[in-house]
Amino acid sequence: MTVAEALLDKQEIFPPPEAFAAAAAIPGMAAYRTLMAEAERDYEGFWARLARETLSWKKPFAKVLDETAAPFYKWFEDGRLNASYNSLDRHVEAGHGNRVAIIFEADNGAVTRVTYRDLLLQVCRFANALKKRGIKKGDRVVIYMPMSIEGIAAMQACARIGATHSVVFGGFSSKALHERIVDVGAVAVITADEQVRGGKVLPLKQIVDEALAMEGCDAVQSVIVYRRTGGNIPWVAGRDLWMHELTRGESDSCEPEWVSAEHPLFILYTSGSTGKPKGVQHSTGGYLLWAAQTMKWTFDWKPGDIFWCTADIGWVTGHSYIAYGPLVLGGTQVVFEGVPTYPNAGRFWEMIARHRVSVFYTAPTAIRSLVKTSELDPNTRPTAYDLSSLRLLGTVGEPISPQTWRWYYDQVGGGRCPVVDTWWQTETGGHMIAPMPGATPLVPGSCTLPLPGIMAAIVDETGQEEPNGQGGLLVIKRPWPAMLRTVWGDPERFRKSYFPEELGGHLYLAGDGATRDKDTGYFTITGRIDDVLNVSGHRLGTMEIESALVANPLVAEAAVVSRPDELTGEAIVAFVVLKRQGPGDGDARQLADELRAWVGKEIGPIAKPKDIRFGENLPKTRSGKIMRRLLRSIAKEEGITQDVSTLENPAILSQLGKSY
Ligand code: WT7
Secondary structure (H helix, E strand, O other), X not given: OOHHHHHHOHHHOEOOOHHHHHHOOOOOHHHHHHHHHHHHHOHHHHHHHHHHHHOOXXXXXXXXXXXXXXXXXXXXXXXXXXXXHHHHXXXXXXXXXXXXXXXXXXXXXXXXXXXXXXXXXXXXXXXHHHHHOOOOOOOEEEEEOOOOHHHHHHHHHHHHHOXXXXXXXXXXXXXXXXXXXXXXXOOEEEEEOOEEEOOEEEXXXXXXXXXXXXXXXXXXXXXXXXXXXXXXXXXXXXXXXXHHHHHOOOOOOOOOOOXXXXXXXXXXXXXXXXXXXXXXXXXXXXXXXXXXXXXXXXXXXXXXXXXXXXXXXXXXXXXXXXXXXXXXXXXXXXXXXXXXXXXXXXXXXXXXXXXXXXXXXXXXXXXXXXXXXXXXXXXXXXXXXXXXXXOEEEEEOOOXXXXXXXXXXXXXXXXXXXXXXXXXXXXXXXXXXXXXXXXXXXXOOOOEOEOOOOOEEEEOOOOOEOOOOOEEEEEEOOOOOOXXXXXXXXXXXXXXXXXXXHHOOOOEEEEEEEEEOOOOOOEEEEEEOOOEEEEOOEEEEHHHHHHHHHOOOOEEEEEEEEEEEOOOEEEEEXXXXXXXXXXXXXXXXXXXXXXXXXXXXXXOHHHOOOEEEEEOOOOEEOOOOEOHHHHHXXXXXXXXXXXXXXXXXXXXXXXXXXXX
């Protein structure tokens, strides 16, 4: 259903509950419009005010925005601060040392609570230990860890000493990890012996060793290992150190390194349209401001809230809404090691009830899978649990269908809780388009309106703004403090990908298509406009998967597209040409499994193609261009309606009809 249709059907608009609005940070559309107007009237003044109110500065900034090297914008550059001080010390200094910062629930259900004071001491000891290993301001540290208090403490410890962290998701393979370690030039890797999820053990340290055995990792001097399971692991004397031994006897005070607001807090790799992932570089001041400000606005965060974001620290959501945002505000949050379906699909609801979670943030793909399992097993239905503590729900990562939205709203939120559908990206640092839950009337399937200060628009291929009611390219018209600063080591790629000349060179191009409702101006995201796939809310480049496939000695050529999937949103479909003759049926099945396993090793299990189709060639035009539109039709099994007269080799279409 489109927004316009939805608006006709009055049932599908959900104004904020009155009591919610009355107590909200933005208590109505008038308040929202006032903020927007403030930003429009005095853009720099608006951001300066927020930066002063939300963060603690060691040295206040005098200059707000520096546009001289646009699009390499700088924010608050002459101000100095420390992210870890803002996350921890200032709450202890304000007398909140005994407040619980993290309620950690392990895969097996064991619960550990850590207060702000204890987390600060832990971070200080670890920061001192890192310094003892020679790690200093500006060094890059790769973190390859499970969801844990220690993982968050590792990020905070890097921030404390001015080292730039680069967290790699624990589901990435040794090759993918290696590529990131080399590209970022890491001097240390922080990991765990093993990771436990859904009752299964994954050998993280062993994967780190495999990565470091590959070429180009000589800069890595230290591998620091958090003992999670005590399982047997390989060990390299001199290089490898146990976290608990390294920190033993370290002082539990550590003066923060006061850095410029522009100092790189972290680099996080994400997929683009080439085979090589991009190291998205974020700042300290602008990034931290937005992580905290969006907690206040989108999540309407208040003291007393129990916040739970189910993302992994390996993704940007886990940076902004676990490792930084909630801590910068002094909030209490749940951190979960496991998966939503273990020991059964009621785990999320059970945990919300156990910890009295009030604000819950998860991905549409998780909701879809829980809709399905709850149909099969009534004991795992959200309505079988006491979810009365919830007051707000959020989603992120991919479009949410109106049906899934309704289930979330009715079954999980009991029809009481606003649902905030938050559109943003690794590059944007925090929420960009999302409802303000005390103000914005909700329309299922739409992420509604930009946050105050965010100047979003839809333009055509030449950068011309489209009127409401029209679809096009989603852009942001003005720089904002939390935007990425560059692509690590590749400023030209930054400029070309995000500020393309075709659009005039001054618009931030998100890479998503979107439409705006004619009457309300509400945004609806229609999906990526580039060769980037979204599988279970994870971003993957088609080229990345194609490069992985052609690296296999049996594969001559490969093309990857996606098709819609009920559970994962998009599913990966690979078209493969073998070097030898095409396989018979039995062989093909086995070969497809081998190639899936191969991609799992090259990138990670999330990148395994769901369908593989073999052919003696790929459908190409006479000039040799792969006809991707045709491949997408084949992948969807929807019958070919395109003109195939320009096809060089029509005979191969019949071969590609079978999927393994
Ligand atoms: C891409 C960014 C943002 C944190 C998680 C993903 C898609 C994200 C939504 C949403 C529709 C969404 C976009 C975007 N996306 N949120 N609410 N509705 N699509 O971060 O890996 O950088 O991916 O995810 O396509 O460009 P990411």
